[in-house]
Amino acid sequence: MTSPLYSVIVTLVQVVLAATGGPLLIGLMAKVKARAEGRVGAPIVQPLRDLRKLMRKERLHARHSSVMLPLAPMVIFAATTVAVGISPLVSTRPLLGSSADIFVIVYLLLTGSVAAALGGLDAGTAFGGMGSSRAMTIGALAEPALLVAVIALSIQSSSSNLTTIVSATLAHPDWVFGPSRLLALGALGIVVIAETGRIPVDNPATHLELTMVHEAMILEYAGPELALYHLGEAMRVSLLFSLVATLFFPWGVATGHSVLALVVGVGALVVKTALVALAVALIEVRSAKLRLFRLPELLAGGFVLSVLAVVTGLVTR
């Protein structure tokens, strides 16, 4: 198969996987939590059903809202889609793979968070502002850990290009269990939990406005816009989970041009990402939500782990 066509296919496969797999991951985590609580729980496909229903509902805009309200979910969705499209998740040859810089991904995710926060402020309600303020605070505290952890990974392969990092890790399997990698994994784990709004940072199932972080920002959204918002967030979850899976366990990522490798890559990605989701769900089951002002402790811990990752990376180089 020719190279450009192959890249297009890889990108499409990744985007479709994230768009369908993201909601399924959310459903999987809800299912695991339900079973742990002794409930049967909603089926794993429930988030997809919810999306289908929301698509057909009415659009509502708050009276004082501006163009930001419908724009925010679009930006989240678009930024995440591009990030998914260029990351080497299934194969090391997606479209624009040379631009799949790890900082680009980090800042695309930041763009999504910023859009979400602005969307929360747009209607001019108390709860929306509260959610935005809290989400931005958590984001600002998680950002250092994320960026430094990412730099720890880049130092090891002396490139910040994701494709290079993945290929280098495939070539040096001993890196995976090196202390630097494990520390960076710990830091990224904390960041991923914070960025995807799971317990102990945020409770996605809360009904009480005063305890909300992410949910408070979307109180104003309804119908198709809410659907797009949920889809974008689900893709964000799947991107973060699969990035963690791919960066730390790169096996299965297709490197060549063959279709078979692509199929294997898809299978490996699904399994790895599902395992990450399972781990996160189990953490959620086992822990209680932290008070907002205890979060700095958790995130500072992530930051220290990431600094440790950089330093041990330098020491053991």
Added chain:
Amino acid sequence: MNTTYVAVLELAAGAVLVSAVMTLWRRNVRSIISMLSLQGIALATAAIVLGWHEHDVALFVTGGLVLVVKGLVVPGVLRRVARLDPRSRESRPLVNVPASLVIAALLIVLSYVVTSRITSLAPSDATRLVPIGVATVLVGYFMLVTRRRAVSKIVGLILVDNGIALVTFLLTSGVPLIVELGSSLDVLLVVVVLQFLMVSMVHHSDTEQLTEMKALHD
């Protein structure tokens, strides 16, 4: 073969430092002690791997000793002490947790900067890891200074000792004298712990916080 040795050694040294940082992070005394136990095991692993690689029986034996003393006995004793006290949290450290974590990060950077110059004199797989040991010492010392509870202070002291032990293992692998010194330090430590235990028994009722002991003294 060699790469496995290096990987295990790095991992063990990394675990020593991470568990040191984790003791700053966690508030629950029981989980702090678990971290200490983990650190003892990691330290022992480092010693055993080094001893095995250098064909140094003394180091190998010391590793076993460390495993028993620091991995099992000392945490066990501490756990028993901690059980005497119903309040199982380090509630108000002198420096709050996020700040101490950031300071720990700076200490780690500092130790790397300070020691990298020394270690570059005789670079080998083992000496490269010396900064990690120094960082553990600094973190332990920091904990000793900033934590109020007696148990946490003892943990800080043990962290310092573990860090020193790691440095000596890494730098002087093969010198029995130093190794013996290290193990005797451990014995000393157990004595300190026992002594602490007695103190704690005496002031059993409500006076385990050292600041409060000072108030008693006045």
Added chain:
Amino acid sequence: MIFARRSRVPSPFRLLFSRAVTEPREERPPQVAGVHLHGSLQLRHVDVGSCNGCEVEIASALAPHYDAGQYGIGLVASPRHADGLLVTGVITHNMDGPLRQTLAALAQPTVIVACGDCAVDGGIFRAAPGVSGILQDVVIPDVVIRGCPPHPDDIVRALRRVSGR
């Protein structure tokens, strides 16, 4: 009927592979109020003046034993996210405005569920002081769940009829 086992520490393996034990599937129920929900029903619960008996039963309906969640039924925080209202109690003076606000905040199409005798016809509180009316005075409910309080089974059954699963 066997219920999902409560286990303190869940084993990931068991979580993934144990089969959900559900009631035998009933005949596919008719659609209500023209809403095609395809097994997804989110409701905003509004307590307009209930004695909290219905709330206890709704909580049970969502709790592990009856587990309405497995049919895609859930409560949400914002009426914007909801497909309808789940109203309990008689309308008191203070809750009249908030009820209308909540109704206005719903995205169409909607389904209004009156849960408990009070919401349906005022029940024993109908003539009580401080009561300004019953749900029917504001909006005609699409689904009615009788009982004082209604049994969780009844609640789940009624809601499943709406959600279509």
Added chain:
Amino acid sequence: MGLLGLAAGFCAVAAMAAAFLARRARVVVSSSLGALGCLLAGASALVTLITGTTSTFYTSHLLPGAGLSLTLDPLGAIFILATSLVGVAACVYCVSYAHGPMASRAAMTLFMVFVLTLLVVPAASNVVSFMFVWELMALSSLLLILTDQSRNDDSRSAALWYGVMTQLGAASILLGLLLASRGSASTFSAISAHAAQLSPNVRSFAFVLVLLGFSSKAGAVPLHVWLPKAHPAAPSPVSALMSGSMVAMGVYGIIRVGQGLLHGGTVWWWVAVVTLGVVSAFYGALHSTTSTDLKRLLAYSTIDIQGLVLIGVGAAGVLGDSGQPFIAHLAMMAALMLVVAHAGFKGALFLSAGAVERATGTRDLDRLGGLIHTMPVTAFVVAISACSIMAVPTLSGFSSEWLLLQGLLHGFNDSSTPAMIVMLLGVISLALTGGLTAVAFVKAFGIGFLGQPRSTGAAQAIEVPPTMKIAMLWLVLPSVVLGLVPGEFVGLVNRAASSALGKTSLEPLDHGTGLVLAQLRGAVQPAELFMGVVGVLLLVSAANRLLEQRRARRVDAWGGGRDVQTARMQYTATSFAEPLQRVFADVLRPDTDVEVTHIAESRYYEQSLMYDNRVNDVLEQRGYRPVINLVLRAGRLAQRLQNGSIHRYLAFGFVALLVILVVLA
């Protein structure tokens, strides 16, 4: 050089026009002449950057002593380019903005002089001309701060702080330069040629003096105290120029003297520069998140960005010293690119702040809101510039921060100890400030422009006149161009960086439209990323059209079922930043007072509740105040000595004479 001379001529004519024309014509004529001058200066800078040539101009007439000597090289050109970008906008903006005190003869003249000096400073090439232009720049901006007499106390105190800091800084720079020139060599090229003969200690001392002066101008913490006072006090076009261009002159000075005149010196110089940068970046970012005055927020953000620039400059110095020329070059490029990018977005933001103030009568974010409906163009400018400063991909902030991150990342390849410290500190502070900057600017845009208006002024805002819109939109251009096609611009920065680091040959750097570092296996193609994002957005809106519901129904906002909802229930800027203020309370040390008045009948009901929250500059409070108090006390002591009696003065003279005699004996 000829073009630059022409540009300077235009500005001088503009200043004269401002001084002599009648009020109506004055503003329009001088502003347009000034804008033309800036355009010409920009063209001359571009020509220099494209050809890489250096040209000089000398006359002994204009200045006494050594005469006026100007040299235009690529390093200076990039700063002139940044200035001209902001200058054009500021001049055009002035056409409609200038009214009242700003339209006065003095203010317009000073403004044109200020623009002129800003254009000439990077070209001045002997000590006398440099110090002359530098002082003229400081003086004109100082007087411009005093134009707006409506905020009398504020602007006077700001001017005092600014005057003292800038004069001490200038004195320090002058001493440093004299030391470097050994009193004899006057032109920069002569100093540079003889620098090797200076003893290392003298060189270091000279650099420290110069660094003190320039870093105060660059707003580096702890010498930044004047900046958050002066920027808000000045009229908006002036603060745009001060922040976008004048502050960068501090960085220019550090590069010119440290790299150009003293040839890089020793490592610890640059470690010091990086340390200043790290502290500034963090401190500035933190304060910008808690500021509620829009201009003060922007001022602190300027400190933050200048900190990042200094990190780049310092990293370049350290790496250059330890034999990593390519990475050093990269770091310097990142710093220079950030300077130009900053001129664009911060200029735009300051001009927008002026527009907001003009339209609503306030800069207090707690009293703004909903401006996106009434001032769409301003909102657009703020949105794009804020996104750029937050480093949203495909905008200029991202391109430059990406280069900086690459420089720091690959700087780790160097295993020397100072390099390690610098890279670690740089990376950590970039990481810490990134999130804080995002909070600050989400707050600025989200609270200021979205939601509902929080005051009548905000509710009655009307969009500013077209010339102001054009000026603001012009400054959006750099953000977009440097963001989308940085590759087109990288060549110019590349040349400037070579000239900064004193190299004749260019480092090989592949560039198309994107940023490609083939050697370092790093690349970004912002244009393609942007096309991807736009493509997805188009797909989504196309999909939206397929849905049954196309148009949205307008309903009341959902406030939890509450009957009465007012704009006062929204989160304000203060409440938005409150969580972070609490987290960083140890650094910020906020003053918070809560005053509760109970009603007479019962203690359980409150009649009123006053919440007062101030975040003062800790360094000013704890660092400067004690010194000032000490000086004041000394002054009072001296006052006691001087009671106006001629006898006592004569007695002083006599005692002094005696003391001198005793000392000599």
